Amino acid sequence: MNQYQIDGKLKTVLLGMMGLGLLCLILTFAYDDALHTRFWSNYLHNAVFFTGIGFVSLFVMAAFTTAWAGWYTVVKRVFEAYSLFLIPGLILMLVVIVGMWGGLHHLYHWADDKAVAADPILQGKSSFLNKNWYTFGTLIIMGIWIFFANKLRTLSVEEDMSGTPDYNHHKRMRIWAAAFLPIGGFTSAAIVWQWVMSVDAHWYSTLYAWYATVSWFVSALALIILTIAYLKSKGYLEEVTVEHLHDLGKYLFAFSVFWAYLWFSQYMLIWYANIGEETVYFRERIDNYPVLFYGNLLLNFVLPFLILMRNDTKRKYGTLIFVSLVVLFGHWFDFFQMIKPGVLHTAHEALAHGAEEGAHHGHASAPIGFLIPGLLEIGTMLGFLGGFLYFVLNRLSKAALVPKNDPYLEESLHHHT
Amino acid sequence: MSAAVSPIREPLIQGSKTYHQITEDICSPTERTPSMTWIIAFMVASAGLALYVFCLAWTIWVGIGSWNLNRTIGWGWDITNFVWWIGIGHAGTLISAILLLFRQRWRTGVNRAAEAMTIFAVMCAGQFPLIHMGRLWLGFFIFPYPNTRGPLWVNFNSPLLWDVFAISTYFTVSLLFWYTGLVPDLATVRDRAKGLRRKIYNYMSFGWTGAAKHWQRFESLSLVLAGLSTPLVLSVHTIVSFDFATSVIPGWHTTIFPPYFVAGAIFSGFAMVQTLMVMTRKVLNLEQYVTLEHIESMNKVILLTGTIVGVAYLTELFVAWYSGYIYEQFAFYNRVMGPYWWSYVGMMSCNLLSPQIFWFKKIRRSVFWTFVMSIFVNIGMWFERFVIIGTTLARDYLPSSWSYYVPSWVEIGLFVGTLGLFFTLYLIFSRVAPVVAVAEVKQILKVAGDQYTGPNAHKAHHAKGAGVHH
Numbered sequence A: 001m002n003q004y005q006i007d008g009k010l011k012t013v014l015l016g017m018m019g020l021g022l023l024c025l026i027l028t029f030a031y032d033d034a035l036h037t038r039f040w041s042n043y044l045h046n047a048v049f050f051t052g053i054g055f056v057s058l059f060v061m062a063a064f065t066t067a068w069a070g071w072y073t074v075v076k077r078v079f080e081a082y083s084l085f086l087i088p089g090l091i092l093m094l095v096v097i098v099g100m101w102g103g104l105h106h107l108y109h110w111a112d113d114k115a116v117a118a119d120p121i122l123q124g125k126s127s128f129l130n131k132n133w134y135t136f137g138t139l140i141i142m143g144i145w146i147f148f149a150n151k152l153r154t155l156s157v158e159e160d161m162s163g164t165p166d167y168n169h170h171k172r173m174r175i176w177a178a179a180f181l182p183i184g185g186f187t188s189a190a191i192v193w194q195w196v197m198s199v200d201a202h203w204y205s206t207l208y209a210w211y212a213t214v215s216w217f218v219s220a221l222a223l224i225i226l227t228i229a230y231l232k233s234k235g236y237l238e239e240v241t242v243e244h245l246h247d248l249g250k251y252l253f254a255f256s257v258f259w260a261y262l263w264f265s266q267y268m269l270i271w272y273a274n275i276g277e278e279t280v281y282f283r284e285r286i287d288n289y290p291v292l293f294y295g296n297l298l299l300n301f302v303l304p305f306l307i308l309m310r311n312d313t314k315r316k317y318g319t320l321i322f323v324s325l326v327v328l329f330g331h332w333f334d335f336f337q338m339i340k341p342g343v344l345h346t347a348h349e350a351l352a353h354g355a356e357e358g359a360h361h362g363h364a365s366a367p368i369g370f371l372i373p374g375l376l377e378i379g380t381m382l383g384f385l386g387g388f389l390y391f392v393l394n395r396l397s398k399a400a401l402v403p404k405n406d407p408y409l410e411e412s413l414h415h416h417t
Numbered sequence B: 001m002s003a004a005v006s007p008i009r010e011p012l013i014q015g016s017k018t019y020h021q022i023t024e025d026i027c028s029p030t031e032r033t034p035s036m037t038w039i040i041a042f043m044v045a046s047a048g049l050a051l052y053v054f055c056l057a058w059t060i061w062v063g064i065g066s067w068n069l070n071r072t073i074g075w076g077w078d079i080t081n082f083v084w085w086i087g088i089g090h091a092g093t094l095i096s097a098i099l100l101l102f103r104q105r106w107r108t109g110v111n112r113a114a115e116a117m118t119i120f121a122v123m124c125a126g127q128f129p130l131i132h133m134g135r136l137w138l139g140f141f142i143f144p145y146p147n148t149r150g151p152l153w154v155n156f157n158s159p160l161l162w163d164v165f166a167i168s169t170y171f172t173v174s175l176l177f178w179y180t181g182l183v184p185d186l187a188t189v190r191d192r193a194k195g196l197r198r199k200i201y202n203y204m205s206f207g208w209t210g211a212a213k214h215w216q217r218f219e220s221l222s223l224v225l226a227g228l229s230t231p232l233v234l235s236v237h238t239i240v241s242f243d244f245a246t247s248v249i250p251g252w253h254t255t256i257f258p259p260y261f262v263a264g265a266i267f268s269g270f271a272m273v274q275t276l277m278v279m280t281r282k283v284l285n286l287e288q289y290v291t292l293e294h295i296e297s298m299n300k301v302i303l304l305t306g307t308i309v310g311v312a313y314l315t316e317l318f319v320a321w322y323s324g325y326i327y328e329q330f331a332f333y334n335r336v337m338g339p340y341w342w343s344y345v346g347m348m349s350c351n352l353l354s355p356q357i358f359w360f361k362k363i364r365r366s367v368f369w370t371f372v373m374s375i376f377v378n379i380g381m382w383f384e385r386f387v388i389i390g391t392t393l394a395r396d397y398l399p400s401s402w403s404y405y406v407p408s409w410v411e412i413g414l415f416v417g418t419l420g421l422f423f424t425l426y427l428i429f430s431r432v433a434p435v436v437a438v439a440e441v442k443q444i445l446k447v448a449g450d451q452y453t454g455p456n457a458h459k460a461h462h463a464k465g466a467g468v469h470h
Helices: A008-030 A037-066 A071-083 A086-101 A113-117 A120-125 A131-162 A168-195 A208-233 A242-273 A276-288 A290-308 A317-354 A375-396 A409-413 B019-031 B036-062 B077-088 B091-101 B107-132 B136-142 B159-192 B195-204 B212-245 B257-283 B292-322 B326-337 B341-359 B367-394 B409-432 B438-448
Strands: none
Touching (some): A008 A037, A037 A086, A037 A375, A071 A208, A071 A375, A071 A409, A113 A120, A113 A317, A168 A208, A168 B292, A208 A242, A208 A317, A208 A375, A242 A276, A242 A290, A242 A317, A242 B212, A242 B257, A276 A290, B019 B409, B077 B107, B077 B367, B077 B409, B091 B257, B107 B136, B107 B159, B107 B409, B107 B438, B159 B438, B292 B326, B292 B341, B326 B341, B341 B367
16 A cells, blocks of 8 residues: 555544634634734644644755665655645745734734834844744745755655656755755744744844754654554555654654753753843743743653653554654643743733723733643644644645655665664 | 665775775784884874973963963963864764764764774863863862862852863763774784784783673673763763853853854864874775765765854854844954954854855865865864854953953963874874774675675676665
């Protein structure tokens, strides 16, 4: 079974998930504050999370191709399909952009002209943090990413049809992949600053872009492992053995540790230097969002570290699927933690300025949907996940599961760790 | 190890070697009298070492006043050299541990020399914080133990102390790792030797007989050490970066420092490996073991890490502006446009710009360009540390304390002297131990020898390409 087809039952489930997501978004919108803060922050959170998974899949695939990695050839098509999610990802981000120009949301402090006029720090940043940069930066950068994703995918599928013994397609892929690495490396940082870091418009950290990107990478790995496990349960991907699983598990383990390393580096340095403009970021989270702050570490470091440390847990479906579910949720939770407090703060300020007299600073405990993800957030996430999988599995069904003319196929088929 | 090899992989051992020839080629340099090149190189290197001893004695006798440090510039060439050397000392363990985890077969050609180099570089690095203390004979104060000075404890909150632990642990584990790998090879040398030489090598190889049980123990020890060194190699430069980043000094306090220092360390480490291997393979006739394929792979790592470092430079520059924090902005303005602008230009051009020529395959595979670039990177990475330390301290808080720092002859002599120390140790190493891991190269012969894989293998096995199945 080298040709995947979405079966009817799965289609129903995924459509159901999307329906649930839509329902949750509508409910969130209906029972929201005047700025629809919860609705828009949920939307941004999921759009950024799943688009990032698409980006990082492309980036990792380019890295594997450049590094002559042979082992992953039998699961390469899953990475390819994931990278194509950048196309719907762009549409998702366009909604945020349209909302910004239309004044429909108040996600970004810097997008509020009145606030900027009264704020010298935001004025200083305004040549980067402005609507034009956000719009055209997103369009151009994502356009480039999509171009590379398409290029690599097209060459890979062409190789199936008309691969030659001199591996001409593969050689061309290698050039495109290598060219993408610096481009992806530079542009992803700019995108992370714009999309995510700027929700806390005053705050800054040089490590932030790498931290967020690694969070995406672990999410992508977890979701890829889950996808592979599902496909195997349906009888596809017979060539994928426990050895490939073991390597994916090692990546999951290693990059969970690496994520923790970046988390610690950022936190410790800011804590140690104790500069108010920087510590406020963590102060806010520790004081007002303790579940997010500590939960983040538990889900994304403690659990994967302890469970995946052993050799055999990386070679068994049960444990690997469990950890993948934990860290997939965990990194979704991490992005929640990155986005929500800043957005809520911005909204509070804006609402307080709107009603000058009744303004109360130093807000009480944040509501559900900010303090922790509520049921509506979980439902929205399932909706986006359903949409993501629907698109990705659809792409997966458009080409053979195993690229038969890939020069590394033999290595991957005989892979053992 | 997987037996299927992709037809597009280049062979890593050339010349259709047999197992015996491998032993012969790699062990024989230790059995011959040294060549003239070696003797001249050794004389130059030991002259450098003598200079080091002289400048060290001068520093102790006259005191730190013989250096050009002043009130604001408390760290100058000394700490610049320390960070430079410790960065170089990353490649060996990276190659032995992390490339092992990534199953990169080309590591076998260079791991031995790189690990040796790591140890020597860490030894050079360790000199500087000690000398910098001024009273060298009180150096043991850095260790925490109940003492009669109060008792006066070390400051556990200080990243400088974490450095002591990180570097000493790293040195110990790297040394063990290197020596463990050497044991079977030293036994090979012993088996070929006679008389006293045989006795010495027998002692050094712990009576290795090559029994299955020995190999089994060897494998598990190697695995444990690889597991230990992977986090260690990351931790060392991370903690070195903490020396700067935990402070509140603009230009030093930035969160990207830990991963960026690690990337820079790998970058400079590989550059030094290239410098050494290009010479070693030529002098010892090891071109068939350290092939152009190895050199190309290392050049790719240099291109990659150089670009990562470049992303970090630009991120720092951008965020300094973005922060809206005027002191941070000034620190970076000063780096680029201040009196030390030339060191910033040196850093940017050597580390970010010039490695970009490795996008061209021809240059990646050119021994000449590899050597030139490796020197460029070594210089660039030295500048990087000088930019961070020198330019920042020369213009810190009070403009009335600003000054321009130039090293004294003692400081220059100490730096040149550690180069002498480094090369003396490396030259001795190349005489007494096999500079390529004999046993490990033999392990990959069947999957990477040119009689089994690559274009020439087609002729021998015209059945189904070069994929060899066992």
